Amino acid sequence: MASTSDIPATSHFSILFTDLLLEIVSYCNLEALLHLRASARLWAVLVAEHEQSRPSFTTVVGALPKLASQVKLHCSATPSVGFLFSANGSGPAKLTEALSALPSSCQVIGGGSPYPFTGHGKVFTQAGGRDGDAVLSLLSLFEAHAHVFMVNNGDLDAAEKLLTGGRSVVRENILGLVPTIDYKMFIIIPGQCAEHVEFLLQALQEGHPRAAIIGGVFSRNVFCWKDGMFQTPGGAAKNKGIVGMALWGNVPLQAVVSRGVVPRCPALKVADWKYDRNVEAISVKSVYQPASRAAAASSAATATITENPYTIFQEMGVDNMYVGLQIESPSLESGAAGVGDGGGGGETRITAHAPYELPSFEFALSQEGDIELLLSFANASQLPPANAQLAIRFFELTRLAAQAHVQSKLRAVAAELGQNKEKVLGALLFSCNGRGPRRFMDTAHSNFDALMFMSHFPDTPLSGIYAMGEIGPQATYVDDDEEGMEERGVAVASDKEEVEQRGSILRNSQSGSCALQGFTAVFALLVTPQRSTASSPLLMVLNTEGLAVAVQRVLEHRGIGGFGGKGSGAVKSGGGGGNVNGTPGAVQKA
Numbered sequence: 278m279a280s281t282s283d284i285p286a287t288s289h290f291s292i293l294f295t296d297l298l299l300e301i302v303s304y305c306n307l308e309a310l311l312h313l314r315a316s317a318r319l320w321a322v323l324v325a326e327h328e329q330s331r332p333s334f335t336t337v338v339g340a341l342p343k344l345a346s347q348v349k350l351h352c353s354a355t356p357s358v359g360f361l362f363s364a365n366g367s368g369p370a371k372l373t374e375a376l377s378a379l380p381s382s383c384q385v386i387g388g389g390s391p392y393p394f395t396g397h398g399k400v401f402t403q404a405g406g407r408d409g410d411a412v413l414s415l416l417s418l419f420e421a422h423a424h425v426f427m428v429n430n431g432d433l434d435a436a437e438k439l440l441t442g443g444r445s446v447v448r449e450n451i452l453g454l455v456p457t458i459d460y461k462m463f464i465i466i467p468g469q470c471a472e473h474v475e476f477l478l479q480a481l482q483e484g485h486p487r488a489a490i491i492g493g494v495f496s497r498n499v500f501c502w503k504d505g506m507f508q509t510p511g512g513a514a515k516n517k518g519i520v521g522m523a524l525w526g527n528v529p530l531q532a533v534v535s536r537g538v539v540p541r542c543p544a545l546k547v548a549d550w551k552y553d554r555n556v557e558a559i560s561v562k563s564v565y566q567p568a569s570r571a572a573a574a575s576s577a578a579t580a581t582i583t584e585n586p587y588t589i590f591q592e593m594g595v596d597n598m599y600v601g602l603q604i605e606s607p608s609l610e611s612g613a614a615g616v617g618d619g620g621g622g623g624e625t626r627i628t629a630h631a632p633y634e635l636p637s638f639e640f641a642l643s644q645e646g647d648i649e650l651l652l653s654f655a656n657a658s659q660l661p662p663a664n665a666q667l668a669i670r671f672f673e674l675t676r677l678a679a680q681a682h683v684q685s686k687l688r689a690v691a692a693e694l695g696q697n698k699e700k701v702l703g704a705l706l707f708s709c710n711g712r713g714p715r716r717f718m719d720t721a722h723s724n725f726d727a728l729m730f731m732s733h734f735p736d737t738p739l740s741g742i743y744a745m746g747e748i749g750p751q752a753t754y755v756d757d758d759e760e761g762m763e764e765r766g767v768a769v770a771s772d773k774e775e776v777e778q779r780g781s782i783l784r785n786s787q788s789g790s791c792a793l794q795g796f797t798a799v800f801a802l803l804v805t806p807q808r809s810t811a812s813s814p815l816l817m818v819l820n821t822e823g824l825a826v827a828v829q830r831v832l833e834h835r836g837i838g839g840f841g842g843k844g845s846g847a848v849k850s851g852g853g854g855g856n857v858n859g860t861p862g863a864v865q866k867a
Contacts, residue, residue, distance in 0.1 A: 334703025345378030364405030389497025468516030493744025537682030601633030706741030
């Protein structure tokens with residue numbers, strides 16, 4: 278009997294025959310797939326079809342020298358991109374040795390940080406102990422694209438000083454991004470000594486307002502692996518720079534951000550506000566408490582008494598305080614006076630459950646000598662209309678609120694995905710080191726964020742680190758019963774039961790409004806992508822047009838399933854000194 282390699286190129290195959298062979302392929306790990314791909318043209322086509330139709334997210338943990346063997350054992354497809362989190366800050370030699378075993382087209386970013394972890398099912402593993410010192414997550418996404426970049430300290434100095442166009446210079450000239458591409462997500466990993474991080478985030482969000490930008494500040498050496506080369510920003514001056522990855526195409530990623538706060542005062546309307554471009558912040562000098570519905574309905578007129586927000590802040594006398602900013606949509610009758618001045622300006626229409634964003638804030642002396650509240654709002658393109666009515670509220674960060682909130686948030690996300698009949702393929706988690714072991718959450722609640730994810734997504738692999746600052750869409754707060762709270766004057770959640778019932782955020786996933794923030798848990802959930810109709814299944818070609826045509830299709834799409842050697846990863850890359858898929862070179866060599 279002739280072997281499959283001896284089958285004439287013009288022969289066609291029955292659907293039953295090819296389906297049976299494809300079923301065999303589906304049980305193979307990466308090592309077996311590599312052998313099959315090299316054995317015969319028919320197997321090469323079947324492996325490519327398998328990897329096109331079955332995206333994968335695989336996480337392995339262990340000592341760096343042993344990661345390569347684990348990848349071959351556990352991966353079910355050729356990896357395209359990856360994320361490596363190391364516990365001991367291993368040097369370039371060990372990292373290069375481990376990464377060299379990956380396909381040459383696989384792009385990886387990562388760094389060192391205390392307590393990297395992974396979880397799947399009921400098994401939670403924290404690297405750095407007897408289980409190994411590194412966590413490696415690998416993705417195979419056929420209809421997605423990736424671009425890895427690196428920024429050294431000093432690369433952004435000149436761009437930040439430009440009065441106009443500096444952010445576009447960052448995106449196009451330094452990062453090598455293409456203005457016409459609709460990037461879906463950016464993963465940003467700054468080193469502990471990285472400079473201009475917030476400026477970089479502003480540049481990315483301004484150019485791609487709908488993109489979700491996530492990541493975290495690593496305490497040890499950050500790096501990128503691209504085209505078989507290990508690169509770290511700063512060269513000998515380690516950890517002085519930023520690495521990142523841009524993703525676009527069929528990448529159904531969802532960003533979920535949780536902090537967990539409880540209100541310590543009723544909503545306060547802002548009497549007047551303006552946008553200060555010099556400090557990129559909304560300036561608030563006076564606020565007032567709106568009358569309750571009962572008082573507003575009575576005939577007795579009451580004068581509005583305004584107060585300086587700093588006075589109210591001092592009266593709170595509470596540590597771990599945050600300020601929430603709520604934007605009420607202006608009515609159609611309200612005239613706009615232009616960005617830069619606000620407050621008043623006509624009637625407003627209150628958006629139901631409008632979220633309070635929790636930006637960074639500070640109190641400062643204005644030029645007139647008054648104390649003003651400055652709320653960070655770096656993206657001027659997303660400023661509220663000049664006649665919008667703003668409200669602020671003071672919140673306290675508590676352990677119970679943080680735990681209850683991440684639990685309710687993940688529960689809502691899981692329910693929403695279940696209703697849509699969608700499944701999460703894998704997830705990354707960047708959690709504040711203050712939420713980690715032996716910190717704010719206390720030893721009895723170590724790794725709470727990861728464990729909550731595992732309880733709501735038991736079949737989904739997760740990997741993550743505890744960061745020194747988290748990057749993600751701005752944390753928000755929405756009260757389920759805003760009107761009832763205003764009528765009661767103030768509501769303070771004093772125990773876990775009340776927090777669980779009332780402290781919830783209704784925005785299940787977020788994008789835009791990226792910020793470098795603290796004490797948050799930022800999840801990146803990769804929803805299993807559905808194959809587009811534009812992607813012609815290779816089995817159909819094989820069964821109707823023959824093996825020769827199917828092989829030609831594979832060769833035309835060298836990115837399919839790793840077929841074809843160098844440049845074969847399912848995610849196509851740009852940068853690194855050349856043009857690939859229209860993406861200009863971008864990686865800055867140290």
